[in-house]
Amino acid sequence: MKTLTRYFLRGLITFLPVALTIYVLYLFVVWTENLAMRAVGPLVGDFYLPGLGIVLGAAAIFGLGVLVSLPVVARLLSVFELPFTNLPVVKSIYSSLKNFADYFAPHEQDAQQVVLLKMPGNDLSIVGLVTRQSFKGLPGALGELDQVAVYLPMGYMIGGYTVFVPRSWTTPIEMSVEEAMRSSLIAWMASSNRSGG
Secondary structure, eight states: OHHHHHHHHHHHHHHHHHHHHHHHHHHHHHHHHHHHHHHHHHHHTTOOOTTHHHHHHHHHHHHHHHHHTSHHHHHHHHHHTHHHHHSHHHHHHHHHHHHHHHHTSOOOGGGSEEEEEEOTTOOOEEEEEEEESOOTTSSGGGGGOOSEEEEEEOGGGSOEEEEEEOGGGEEEOSOOHHHHHHHHHTTTOSOOTTOOO
């Protein structure tokens, strides 16, 4: 019985990520296609090209990126964000999601660095993400720190910790931020795709 259960769980673990990814993509495609049909239907009538919704969605996202890059629109966006940044519970959720998303936005290359954090004289090592290279401009004692901020994500995205440590405690790792976050999400249980073979 234990063998059957083990095989079933292995099959389920293999199936679920693929099935959920395909389902989410399917929902996105259906949503964009329906939206596109409603938007361009009055203009083109019965004529419709499959995939037009995805193209229009990508174009809209690109256009939004261009717009928010303009200083005037960025100021207007900050006004629009006021309700999300002032309501007690909404503020916590919105700020956390926005800061997390902003971390993956284009920055200077050295602002996004995966590192191995190890305190001298200690055998414990942990993978983290350097989120701040300099504290200049921050108020009080924070602005005087000659350290780096390292975010330590917890498994299954329960949360994480940000620690301020000397730069000498960190060793850069040749790994993308996305790959490190994905590995942390599953507690580093997946085998490496880079292994030779």
